[in-house]
Each structure stands twice: as structure tokens, then as C-alpha cells.
Amino acid sequence: MAILARYALRRLTRRIRRGYRWFDERTGSTQLVFKGLYEAVPKRGAWAYTLGSATLVLILLQLFTGIFLLLEYIPSFDQAWNSLDFLQTSDRFGAWVRGMHLWGAYVLILIIGLHMLRTFLSASYKRPRELNWVSGAVLFFLVLGLAITGAMLPMDDAGYWTTVVVTNIPHYIPFVGDAIRTLWRGGEFVGPVTLTRTFAIHIWILPFLLFSFIGAHLYLLRRHGEFGAWVNYELTSDDPDAEVADRVRRAEPPYPTKRIDRLYAAPRKTVEFFPNQLYKDTLVSIVLIAIIFVMGYAAGAPLDERANPATLTYVPTPEWFYLPLDQLLVLSPQAYLIGFGVFGLVGVGALAFILLPFLDRTHQRRPLRRPQVLVPGLFLALLVIVLAVLGVNRLYNL
Amino acid sequence: MTHALVAADLSPVPGNLFGNGLAVAVVALLHIQIATFITGGSTLAALSEGISIVRDDERHERFAHGMVRGMVYVFSFGSALAIFWVLWILLALWGVFFVSLTRITLWMFVFEAGAFLVEIILLYTLYANWDRLRRYRRARLGLLILFAVIDWWQMFFINVVASYMLTPNNGDTNQRAQILNPTFLPLQIHRTVGNIAWAGAVIAFYAGFSYLRSLRRARAAAPAAAPARSVGAMAARDEVAERRRYLDWMGQWGALFAVALSLFQIWIGYSYAKEVQLHAFPAWYRMMRGALSNVFLAQIFLLGMIFVIGCLYFWRRMRASGVRRLWVQKLCFTMLVLATLLAVQPSWFAQTRDDVAAAHLDRPWWDGGLLNPIGNFIPNKVLALIVLMVFGLISATSYVRAYSEGRVRVGETTRGPQVALLALGVTVSVMMIVMGVIRENSRQPYLIYGEMRLQHQQITTNGP
Numbered sequence: 001m002a003i004l005a006r007y008a009l010r011r012l013t014r015r016i017r018r019g020y021r022w023f024d025e026r027t028g029s030t031q032l033v034f035k036g037l038y039e040a041v042p043k044r045g046a047w048a049y050t051l052g053s054a055t056l057v058l059i060l061l062q063l064f065t066g067i068f069l070l071l072e073y074i075p076s077f078d079q080a081w082n083s084l085d086f087l088q089t090s091d092r093f094g095a096w097v098r099g100m101h102l103w104g105a106y107v108l109i110l111i112i113g114l115h116m117l118r119t120f121l122s123a124s125y126k127r128p129r130e131l132n133w134v135s136g137a138v139l140f141f142l143v144l145g146l147a148i149t150g151a152m153l154p155m156d157d158a159g160y161w162t163t164v165v166v167t168n169i170p171h172y173i174p175f176v177g178d179a180i181r182t183l184w185r186g187g188e189f190v191g192p193v194t195l196t197r198t199f200a201i202h203i204w205i206l207p208f209l210l211f212s213f214i215g216a217h218l219y220l221l222r223r224h225g226e227f228g229a230w231v232n233y234e235l236t237s238d239d240p241d242a243e244v245a246d247r248v249r250r251a252e253p254p255y256p257t258k259r260i261d262r263l264y265a266a267p268r269k270t271v272e273f274f275p276n277q278l279y280k281d282t283l284v285s286i287v288l289i290a291i292i293f294v295m296g297y298a299a300g301a302p303l304d305e306r307a308n309p310a311t312l313t314y315v316p317t318p319e320w321f322y323l324p325l326d327q328l329l330v331l332s333p334q335a336y337l338i339g340f341g342v343f344g345l346v347g348v349g350a351l352a353f354i355l356l357p358f359l360d361r362t363h364q365r366r367p368l369r370r371p372q373v374l375v376p377g378l379f380l381a382l383l384v385i386v387l388a389v390l391g392v393n394r395l396y397n398l
Numbered sequence: 399m400t401h402a403l404v405a406a407d408l409s410p411v412p413g414n415l416f417g418n419g420l421a422v423a424v425v426a427l428l429h430i431q432i433a434t435f436i437t438g439g440s441t442l443a444a445l446s447e448g449i450s451i452v453r454d455d456e457r458h459e460r461f462a463h464g465m466v467r468g469m470v471y472v473f474s475f476g477s478a479l480a481i482f483w484v485l486w487i488l489l490a491l492w493g494v495f496f497v498s499l500t501r502i503t504l505w506m507f508v509f510e511a512g513a514f515l516v517e518i519i520l521l522y523t524l525y526a527n528w529d530r531l532r533r534y535r536r537a538r539l540g541l542l543i544l545f546a547v548i549d550w551w552q553m554f555f556i557n558v559v560a561s562y563m564l565t566p567n568n569g570d571t572n573q574r575a576q577i578l579n580p581t582f583l584p585l586q587i588h589r590t591v592g593n594i595a596w597a598g599a600v601i602a603f604y605a606g607f608s609y610l611r612s613l614r615r616a617r618a619a620a621p622a623a624a625p626a627r628s629v630g631a632m633a634a635r636d637e638v639a640e641r642r643r644y645l646d647w648m649g650q651w652g653a654l655f656a657v658a659l660s661l662f663q664i665w666i667g668y669s670y671a672k673e674v675q676l677h678a679f680p681a682w683y684r685m686m687r688g689a690l691s692n693v694f695l696a697q698i699f700l701l702g703m704i705f706v707i708g709c710l711y712f713w714r715r716m717r718a719s720g721v722r723r724l725w726v727q728k729l730c731f732t733m734l735v736l737a738t739l740l741a742v743q744p745s746w747f748a749q750t751r752d753d754v755a756a757a758h759l760d761r762p763w764w765d766g767g768l769l770n771p772i773g774n775f776i777p778n779k780v781l782a783l784i785v786l787m788v789f790g791l792i793s794a795t796s797y798v799r800a801y802s803e804g805r806v807r808v809g810e811t812t813r814g815p816q817v818a819l820l821a822l823g824v825t826v827s828v829m830m831i832v833m834g835v836i837r838e839n840s841r842q843p844y845l846i847y848g849e850m851r852l853q854h855q856q857i858t859t860n861g862p
Binding site (some may be wrong): 140340343345368369371376379382386387392397 | 578579580582583584587660661662666668669672673676777782784791794796798799801802803821
């Protein structure tokens with residue numbers, strides 16, 4: 001009996017192996033997996049690099065929880081609130097999954113912000129990684145877009161008034177503002193068409209763009225390798241030229257060693273992605289997912305009363321990540337100032353943020369040696385934090 | 399919720415309201431200048447000590463030590479003044495008000511006093527044992543950080559009281575309402591940032607003053623002095639040169655904090671005024687359109703001058719080091735002057751906006767009226783504030799960049815930049831005084847806004 005079982009098992013494994021060989025011959029999967037797992041990453045600063053992979057994991061978590069929500073949600077002006085109310089009250093795991101979707105978005109925004117801050121401070125956006133930064137910055141804005149369109153969908157009081165406020169913002173863009181508002185709303189006012197269009201933006205247009213840019217971002221990351229911080233490239237010997245030449249000669253894939261500043265061509269010490277970095281990435285992602293699980297269950301996601309467009313008492317408040325912008329709106333009380341403040345200052349700021357690698361062209365990577373970007377960057381970061389705190393204070397004392 | 403303005407059984411001290419007000423104003427304004435310097439200075443001292451450990455920089459350690467010594471001297475006088483203020487000015491002249499306020503915000507005063515005690519222990523420990531702690535530098539840094547944190551909390555407690563006096567949440571006296579009153583957070587952020595900027599301005603002033611004094615002494619001694627040929631004379635000359643290098647560096651360090659952190663104050667101050675507008679409209683009206691509107695213009699002028707003088711310092715200091723292509727600083731200077739001129743335009747040529755309306759002359763001056771649309775708050779003054787912020791930031795960044803690239807070298811300064819540092823210190827100091835006058839007078843006729851009147855310290859309501 002045992003001999004028969006062993007024989008059957010051997011045949012089975014042989015078939016599987018043959019099948020895999022067939023598959024591998026056509027797809028090159030083994031090479032792909034090896035390439036993915038056994039690439040060099042800088043040894044120092046490994047915990048800081050986990051933020052990028054955590055961002056990807058959190059986006060995938062949003063995708064999965066979003067698919068579950070889609071099974072119940074009805075994107076109709078009349079039924080949207082009912083479907084979510086049913087999900088919250090009658091579905092066994094509905095409230096939990098919805099809570100995870102909300103808290104997942106919160107944690108995602110926080111982590112992607114920290115990831116960009118790390119990249120900014122370590123000057124990882126410099127040649128040849130300019131497009132890594134551009135794609136990452138676009139991804140950041142896409143995530144913010146997904147978050148705000150998601151907040152509009154429940155069609156409770158908060159969702160409805162968020163829709164009214166947000167779809168009105170394009171109105172302040174000179175010349176084309178009204179046309180954009182009408183296109184989004186499907187008319188002059190918020191109505192059923194606004195919801196279906198916002199729903200389409202949330203689940204089709206923005207995710208399509210998001211995953212396209214994620215693909216590009218990952219490809220570029222693999223092409224140029226991880227750049228941690230200048231400390232990975234510090235010189236230790238008395239003969240810097242020889243040390244750099246030796247490092248470049250021994251550079252492992254994927255580090256490019258040509259046509260860039262030789263000092264920053266290859267890190268001093270590297271380790272293989274698997275198992276060293278992958279272990280840390282997995283650990284951080286598990287911790288974050290655990291936090292989202294707990295918060296999704298304990299705090300959940302709020303669902304206000306069904307939207308009442310005629311109400312005069314409801315005070316709409318923005319999500320926390322839009323508080324700085326909201327505070328800027330409060331401080332810009334007239335139409336032309338809103339146009340200037342929100343589209344002029346914020347627009348120029350956002351453009352400068354995306355195009356940062358093309359504005360900071362020096363070879364310097366040490367933070368203190370490039371104050372021309374560090375000082376304005378930190379100033380803006382602090383200003384955003386201060387505006388958010390002041391926004392919280394204002395809303396608390398409404 | 400009934401409020402606890404319960405000291406009505408005390409009788410106000412009969413006396414001259416103006417004289418009593420002046421006494422409290424003089425002592426309070428002096429106290430604020432001292433207390434805010436210590437709060438901001440403790441942060442800068444901790445920062446410098448941290449940098450000196452990380453970069454093994456002797457200059458930063460010397461600076462941190464100097465700050466601790468300076469803070470001890472100032473603190474000893476400031477503490478005596480604070481006690482005098484509480485005992486002799488507030489209790490004697492404003493008894494009903496102060497006892498009422500103490501009853502309402504008792505815990506804040508208790509914590510304030512506790513923080514004061516811890517502050518004394520930490521500061522004198524650091525002062526007396528600075529050299530002994532050289533072997534345990536991380537412990538010394540820990541003490542400095544703790545000192546800065548305690549200072550911040552002390553400011554927190556007193557800010558609860560100060561902001562509550564302006565926006566007392568309709569007399570709601572529970573702890574949460576006191577702490578989270580509408581103007582508390584803006585005031586806390588405003589002072590956190592402002593104290594460091596003020597400490598920077600004081601340091602810049604001290605450095606500039608000491609540098610100029612050293613030049614004057616050298617000039618006075620020059621005719622009589624023989625050429626330094628002896629070893630002792632050469633050592634003394636090296637020592638003077640080294641001290642001047644240190645003072646030059648210290649002036650830059652202070653000026654950068656004074657200018658860079660004041661950039662935040664534009665938005666923070668604007669937000670603070672917005673909260674006053676939303677929650678104490680008559681006070682805001684008095685400040686922006688009423689009797690204090692011209693004083694407010696003076697404050698805006700002084701704010702603009704901080705950036706103008708700061709830019710002038712950066713420009714002249716870069717020039718002293720032989721930096722070429724100074725067009726960025728020249729452009730910033732021009733824009734900052736223009737923005738200041740725009741910001742200080744009066745909106746009307748009268749004492750208050752109401753005077754203009756009463757005279758039926760509310761039309762532009764070119765139509766024979768008293769209004770000046772060029773001085774309108776929106777959008778002109780807002781635009782001027784944005785220009786101040788943007789070009790102030792560019793000016794400071796350009797200077798830091800030149801410094802980091804080694805184009806500005808420590809010690810290569812002249813008399814001009816040091817005079818600018820003196821002007822910077824004086825400007826910030828006067829601005830703090832003007833700001834205090836505006837803040838305290840905007841509440842009039844109230845001591846606690848809407849709750850207790852200035853006249854006879856009467857309580858006006860029994861609460862909602």
C-alpha cells in the first residue's frame with residue numbers, strides 16, 4: 001500500500017514538475033521570481049524602506065475590502081443609504097468590513113505620506129530616479145482622490161454635503177470651472193447623476209490610473225534599485241576614488257553604475273531582498289493590517305442620517321486629511337481669494353511637489369547640504385500640520 | 399453650567415483705573431518679554447546641545463552653556479518680577495478679578511506653580527553642574543530637553559488662562575471648556591513658534607551688540623596700542639578674533655530662527671484673529687476696525703520690518719563674505735519693502751471705521767471721501783502678507799544655501815550686518831509690546847470677555 005502511494009505521489013510530483021517546466025518555458029516565471037527575490041537592497045535603513053511595500057499592501061487591502069462592499073452597495077441616490085444601512089445592521093461582517101475600508105484609507109494616507117517624506121529627506125528622487133518620484137507623487141494624489149470620492153458615496157448627511165462642497169470646488173477655476181462642475185454633477189445641482197459619476201470615478205477611473213501608476217512605479221523601482229540615504233554611500237577609506245571604483249565594480253543588480261554620480265552609484269553594503277528585507281516588509285504590513293482590523297471592529301465607520309438636502313442645521317466637516325485645505329478655504333473668504341489660494345498656491349505647490357526632481361538638480365544628497373529644498377519643504381510640511389491643528393480647533397468650537 | 403465668578407464678596411480697591419491699568423501693563427509686558435525668552439531659549443539651548451553631541455561641535459556646546467547662564471540671570475530677575483506682579487499688582491490693585499480668575503482656573507494656576515518649581519530645580523541644576531556633567535553629555539541633554547518641555551507646559555497652563563479671558567465659552571468653567579476654548583490652540587501655537595523666534599532675536603541682538611562693542615573697544619585702544627609683537631599680545635588678539643567669529647556665528651544662528659519662525663506667524667496670527675472674529679466679534683471689531691485699528695497697523699508694520707531687516711541682514715552678511723550674484727536678496731528686499739508698504743496702508747483716514755460712516759464720507763479719497771481702497775484687507779493686505787511669507791522664505795533659504803555651500807564664512811562680517819541684528823532685536827521687542835497692548839485692550843470694557851467688566855471689576859452675568 002505504501003509502495004503504491006509512494007509511486008502515485010512520485011508520478012504526481014513528476015507531472016507537476018513537468019507542468020511547471022512547460023509553464024516556465026513559456027513565461028520565464030522562475031527567472032522572474034528569482035529576479036524579484038534575490039535583488040540587492042541597501043543594508044542600512046531597512047525599516048524605513050518597509051513603508052513602500054506597506055503602501056502597496058494597504059492599497060491591495062483597500063481593493064479587497066472595496067470588492068466586498070461592492071457586493072452590497074447600490075449606487076443610486078435613493079438606495080445608497082439603505083444598502084449601507086442594511087450592510088451595517090443586518091450583515092454579520094458588514095460593519096467590520098466597512099470600518100476596515102475606512103481605517104485602511106486613513107492608515108494608507110498616513111503611510112504614503114511618511115513614505116514620501118522619507119524619500120524627500122533622503123533625496124531618493126535624484127538621477128536616475130526622477131520618474132520614480134513623479135509616479136509616486138501622482139499615486140499620492142490619486143489616493144487622496146479615491147479617499148474623497150469614497151467619502152461622497154454613502155449619501156448620508158456627511159456624504160451628501162461633502163459632495164456639494166467638493167463638486168463645487170472646480171467652480172473657482174477660471175474659464176472652465178463651471179463646465180467641469182456641470183460635467184461632474186450632471187447638471188447644475190447635486191443629484192442622482194452626480195452619485196453615479198462619482199461612483200464611476202471611485203471604482204473605475206481612479207483605480208485604473210492607480211494600478212497603472214503602481215505598475216510603472218514598481219518597474220522603475222526594480223530598474224534603479226532602492227536608494228535609502230546618503231549614509232549608505234559614505235566613504236570610509238583614505239582613498240575615496242579607489243573605494244568608489246571598487247564599489248561600482250562590485251555593484252550588484254539592479255544598481256546602475258553608468259551616467260550617474262559615481263559616489264551614489266552603488267551602496268556600500270547590500271543584502272538580498274529575500275529573506276532580509278521581505279521579512280521586515282511582512283512584519284510591518286502585518287502590524288498595520290492588525291491595526292486596521294482592530295480599528296475597523298472597534299471604531300467602525302460612521303453612517304449619519306439619510307441625506308436631507310433641505311436641512312439648515314447640518315454643518316459639513318471635512319475628513320481629517322483635507323483639514324489644511326479646508327482651513328485655507330476659511331482663511332480665503334472671498335471668491336477670488338479662493339481661486340488664488342486654492343488653485344494658485346495649492347496648484348503651484350502640487351506641481352512643484354510632482355516636479356521636485358527637476359527643480360532640485362544638484363548632486364547633493366545630504367539633507368543639510370541642500371537647504372534650497374529642505375527649508376521650503378519643511379516649512380510647507382509644518383504649515384500643513386499647523387493648518388490641520390487650527391482646523392481641528394475651529395471645528396471643535398463650531 | 400453655572401460659572402464660578404464668585405468673588406463678588408470682595409470689594410474692589412478704590413483707585414485710579416488708568417494708573418492701575420498702566421501698572422499692570424508695564425509689569426506684564428516686561429514679564430512677558432522675560433518669560434517668553436526663557437521658553438524659547440530653552441528650546442534653542444536643547445537643540446544646540448543636541449547638535450553639539452551629534453556633530454561634536456564645540457561652538458554649539460558653548461552656545462548652549464551661554465544660553466543656560468543667560469537664562470539663569472534673566473530667570474532670577476523674571477521670577478522676582480512675576481512674584482511682585484502677582485502679589486502687588488494683581489492681588490492689591492485687581493483683587494476681585496484675580497481672585498475670581500484664580501477660582502475659575504485654579505488647577506491651571508496650581509500646575510503652573512508646579513511647573514515653575516520644576517523649572518527652578520532643572521535650571522539651577524544645569525547652571526551649577528554644567529562642567530561636571532561634561533562627562534555625561536547625554537544626561538545633560540536630557541535635562542535640557544526636560545527643561546524645555548516643562549517650560550512648554552508652563553506656557554500651556556498660562557495660555558489656558560490668557561485665552562479663556564478672551565473667549566470664555568460663555569462663562570463655562572469646566573476644565574475641558576477652559577482648555578479647549580476657541581482661541582487656546584491658536585494662542586499656544588502662536589506662542590510656541592513666537593517664543594523661539596523671540597529668543598532668536600534676543601540672541602541676534604546680543605551677538606550684534608557684543609560684536610559692535612568689541613569693534614568700538616578695539617578702535618578706542620588702537621591709537622595707544624603698540625603692534626602686537628609679544629606672545630601675550632598675539633594670543634589676546636587671537637582671542638578677540640575668535641570671540642568675534644563666535645559672535646558672528648551666534649548672530650546668524652539667532653537671526654535665522656527669528657526670521658524663519660516669524661514666517662509662520664503670518665498664518666498663525668491670521669488664524670488667531672479669525673477665531674477672535676468668530677467667537678468675540680466686538681473684540682475683533684475693536685481691534686481691526688475700531689479704536690485699535692491704527693495700533694494694529696503699527697503691528698503689521700513691525701511684522702513687515704522683521705522680514706525687511708532680516709533680508710537686509712542676509713544680504714549685507716553675504717556681501718561681507720564676498721558672495722556674488724546677490725540679485726535674489728535684492729529682489730526679496732524690494733518685494734518685502736513693497737509688501738510692507740501695501741500692508742500698512744490705512745483703510746480709512748480716520749480713527750475708526752464708524753467715524754467715517756458718521757461723517758457720511760464712506761467713499762474713496764479720490765471722490766472726496768475718507769476711504770482708502772488700496773488698504774482694504776481683502777485682497778490687498780492678504781496679498782501683501784502672502785508676498786511677505788513667500789519672499790521672506792526665499793531670502794532665508796538663499797542665505798542658508800550660501801552658508802551650506804561655504805560661500806558665507808563665519809567671521810567675515812562687517813559693521814552693517816551687526817547693526818541690522820540690533821534693529822531686528824528692537825523691532826521684535828517693540829512688536830511684542832504693541833501686540834500685548836492690542837490683545838489686552840481689545841477685550842475692553844471686559845477683563846474676562848462678556849463676564850467681568852473692567853470698571854469696578856464687576857461681574858456682569860450669572861451664567862447661562
